[in-house]
Amino acid sequence: MATARTANPTSVMGLNKPANGQLKGQPKPANLQSIPSAAAQQPAGPQKGSSIPQSSGGIKFGDDWKKCLQLPPKDTRMKTSDVTSTKGNEFEDYCLKRELLMGIFEMGWEKPSPVQEESIPIALSGRDILARAKNGTGKSGAYLIPLLERIDLKKDHIQAIVMVPTRELALQMSQISIQLSKHLGGVKVMATTGGTNLRDDIMRLDETVHVIIATPGRILDLVKKGVAKVDKTQMMVMDEADKLLSQDFVILIEEIISFLPKDRQILLYSATFPVSVQKFMAKHLKKPYEINLMEELTQKVHCLNTLFSRLQINQSIIFCNSTQRVELLAKKITQLGYSCFYIHAKMMQEYRNRVFHDFRNGLCRNLVCTDLFTRGIDIQAVNVVINFDFPKSAETYLHRIGRSGRFGHLGLAINLITSEDRFNLKGIEEQLVTDIKPIPSSIDKSLYVAEFHSVDPDDDGGDGEAKQKELGAA
Numbered sequence: 001m002a003t004a005r006t007a008n009p010t011s012v013m014g015l016n017k018p019a020n021g022q023l024k025g026q027p028k029p030a031n032l033q034s035i036p037s038a039a040a041q042q043p044a045g046p047q048k049g050s051s052i053p054q055s056s057g058g059i060k061f062g063d064d065w066k067k068c069l070q071l072p073p074k075d076t077r078m079k080t081s082d083v084t085s086t087k088g089n090e091f092e093d094y095c096l097k098r099e100l101l102m103g104i105f106e107m108g109w110e111k112p113s114p115v116q117e118e119s120i121p122i123a124l125s126g127r128d129i130l131a132r133a134k135n136g137t138g139k140s141g142a143y144l145i146p147l148l149e150r151i152d153l154k155k156d157h158i159q160a161i162v163m164v165p166t167r168e169l170a171l172q173m174s175q176i177s178i179q180l181s182k183h184l185g186g187v188k189v190m191a192t193t194g195g196t197n198l199r200d201d202i203m204r205l206d207e208t209v210h211v212i213i214a215t216p217g218r219i220l221d222l223v224k225k226g227v228a229k230v231d232k233t234q235m236m237v238m239d240e241a242d243k244l245l246s247q248d249f250v251i252l253i254e255e256i257i258s259f260l261p262k263d264r265q266i267l268l269y270s271a272t273f274p275v276s277v278q279k280f281m282a283k284h285l286k287k288p289y290e291i292n293l294m295e296e297l298t299q300k301v302h303c304l305n306t307l308f309s310r311l312q313i314n315q316s317i318i319f320c321n322s323t324q325r326v327e328l329l330a331k332k333i334t335q336l337g338y339s340c341f342y343i344h345a346k347m348m349q350e351y352r353n354r355v356f357h358d359f360r361n362g363l364c365r366n367l368v369c370t371d372l373f374t375r376g377i378d379i380q381a382v383n384v385v386i387n388f389d390f391p392k393s394a395e396t397y398l399h400r401i402g403r404s405g406r407f408g409h410l411g412l413a414i415n416l417i418t419s420e421d422r423f424n425l426k427g428i429e430e431q432l433v434t435d436i437k438p439i440p441s442s443i444d445k446s447l448y449v450a451e452f453h454s455v456d457p458d459d460d461g462g463d464g465e466a467k468q469k470e471l472g473a474a
Helices: 098-106 114-124 139-149 167-180 198-204 216-224 250-258 275-284 296-310 323-335 349-360 394-401 419-432
Strands: 129-132 160-163 189-192 211-214 235-239 265-270 289-292 315-319 340-343 366-369 382-387 411-416 468-473
Touching: 098 139, 098 167, 114 129, 114 139, 114 265, 114 289, 139 160, 139 167, 139 235, 139 265, 160 167, 160 216, 160 250, 167 189, 167 211, 189 198, 189 216, 198 216, 211 216, 216 250, 235 250, 250 275, 265 275, 296 323, 296 411, 323 340, 323 366, 340 349, 382 394, 394 411, 394 419
Parallel strands: 129 265, 129 289, 160 211, 160 235, 189 211, 235 265, 315 366, 315 382, 340 366, 382 411, 411 468
Antiparallel strands: none
């Protein structure tokens, strides 16, 4: 089944859990991303006047080279556990070139993050990698550091390709590569993307290029023209692999791989692992080392974030299987910047009454709850129901999805499904003689969005099950 792709949640610190279940998020901040200029395609050599020695070789005992580094201001902001929960390793532990270490420290990277700890030694060994990690946790360093370490400056051909889905990400990764390698003394990095002058790229490839960071369509065009020769390329990285292996890109990726040598190394990094990634792994990766730093809750929150951005939600009810999950999810949704209430059986009755009253009056768009909220609750504005945790019985499933599509309106029911849910999913489909379809790339609004009209007060609206469009995401 298809998995909804997600953006990186925005962390908001200092939220306290109120007893009344009413959490309201702050306005979602704009995603500010600096885009390097076209000059990022040119390699950055050692800075003039730098007192840093440019000699090759590893770190020597007693060397005081760190004192000469031009370090950025120390980042004193609070960091989340997905970056700080490390094994205590240092970058020096990986026997990297001194010059690469200089670039790492001058980037402000003090110690490897969890995904870097897992990835760097394995990538250096030449083994394929399939890594699942959240955006913003150091994925770029996890593959760029071993990639640059393995570049042989004595060879003048393309030694590594980094595939990314967008021009902005390509330029950003090329800039990071240039900064990391500025003391290595001659690593040539090139960014090439669609929408730019093809002739400039062809002229650039007349010179030595060691690393290409590209979008699929442009690099395939250059390869087919015989300009980008990749028959000796030993490493290919796919960042945001879930997007690169979607229907938009997968055919291009397959064709690019056909030009690479058979003994190449492939590194996949993705926040989610849809079926497309699994199929690609089985076909092209050789006994990959799997890294999973995305707990099930975090991955589902990513899916939820994407759904919120894509759906036209009047109001939504989101079901969890336990009171602990309800409160945790409500906090996560609030951290994403969305208003959210929660309700469960362990709350005092007066608080539950207040939450229900305020939600029904439209003071909040999203409500997270347990099955306490599945029967006899009629809220006209609710047009989306999400089973964050998939139910275990057909009866519970029917009552849950019946919360949308009330009073003759259309409704949408979405299920976030893990591999552990597959047996319950199959059983419920068989019992209800229904087919819960994978989430499509775009959902027709006519399936669940309808303009409000006057409601007959004598019409109880039925259970609403007949008006559901049922979808599942794995």
